[in-house]
Amino acid sequence: MLEVKDLHVYYGGIHALQGISISVPEGSVVTLLGANGAGKTTTLRTIMGLVRPRVGEITYRGKPIVGLRTSRIVRMGIVMCPEGRRIFPDLTVWENLLMGCYARTDPEIERDLEWVFSLFPRLKERRRQAGGTLSGGEQQMLAVARALMAKPTLLLLDEPSLGLAPVLITELYNAFRQIHQEGRTILLVEQNARAALSIAEYGYVLETGRIVAEGPKDELVSSDLVRKAYLGIG
Ligand SMILES: Nc1ncnc2c1ncn2[C@@H]1O[C@H](COP(=O)(O)OP(=O)(O)OP(=O)(O)O)[C@@H](O)[C@H]1O
Numbered sequence: 133m134l135e136v137k138d139l140h141v142y143y144g145g146i147h148a149l150q151g152i153s154i155s156v157p158e159g160s161v162v163t164l165l166g167a168n169g170a171g172k173t174t175t176l177r178t179i180m181g182l183v184r185p186r187v188g189e190i191t192y193r194g195k196p197i198v199g200l201r202t203s204r205i206v207r208m209g210i211v212m213c214p215e216g217r218r219i220f221p222d223l224t225v226w227e228n229l230l231m232g233c234y235a236r237t238d239p240e241i242e243r244d245l246e247w248v249f250s251l252f253p254r255l256k257e258r259r260r261q262a263g264g265t266l267s268g269g270e271q272q273m274l275a276v277a278r279a280l281m282a283k284p285t286l287l288l289l290d291e292p293s294l295g296l297a298p299v300l301i302t303e304l305y306n307a308f309r310q311i312h313q314e315g316r317t318i319l320l321v322e323q324n325a326r327a328a329l330s331i332a333e334y335g336y337v338l339e340t341g342r343i344v345a346e347g348p349k350d351e352l353v354s355s356d357l358v359r360k361a362y363l364g365i366g
């Protein structure tokens with residue numbers, strides 16, 4: 133579904149991505165693991181057309197997307213839930229959700245609202261509350277729900293578990309499982325390998341702009357690199 137080939141991104145003189153290639157098959161959950169500054173967010177922003185690569189190709193369902201406007205990429209079905217939530221604090225939960233679908237004209241908006249409220253019942257209870265008054269975990273749910281309102285076929289999630297208590301991470305990941313079961317493909321960026329590998333079938337490990345390991349979940353879980361650096365084992 134999504135093929136990223138030999139991506140090179142520079143910020144001025146900083147060579148942030150040094151030849152990244154990843155593949156996300158339709159219907160899969162794929163994870164991109166890496167420590168701070170590895171280039172995870174840059175990879176997602178490049179896919180979204182927010183950063184222009186100097187070298188490399190990105191194709192979505194066989195079509196090249198490098199150089200397309202972000203709004204066009206979103207309409208093609210790729211939607212990102214950004215790092216740090218970025219919800220609108222002064223808008224209500226309900227208004228935040230409407231911001232996610234402002235570009236849609238199809239008749240299924242009501243149905244999708246019901247769907248995200250069924251995924252995140254806390255949001256339904258708090259729909260008239262300002263986004264900024266929600267707890268961190270609820271704000272993350274809102275950010276995911278807002279992304280879903282843009283009708284993604286491929287959902288990009290940037291460190292959704294960051295800063296959340298374990299019980300909230302479990303709740304959020306249960307929602308990701310349902311989103312996946314309802315047919316969405318997910319590219320999940322995390323530093324929390326344990327959480328990510330609980331749902332991803334395939335993963336990549338990124339270090340200072342390069343892929344240093346990749347493989348099916350079971351291989352990664354048993355690899356020394358992932359066990360030491362990301363699972364704190366051994
Ligand atoms: N707008 C920018 N201008 C200059 N350098 C940047 C910019 N954004 C990122 N970088 C640099 O690019 C590298 C990769 O950053 P990126 O944000 O992609 O990493 P990350 O893996 O998402 O890290 P984190 O886990 O901290 O979110 C870092 O060295 C960072 O300092």
Ligand SMILES: [Mg+2]
Pocket residue numbers: 172173174215290
């Ligand atoms: Mg990041």
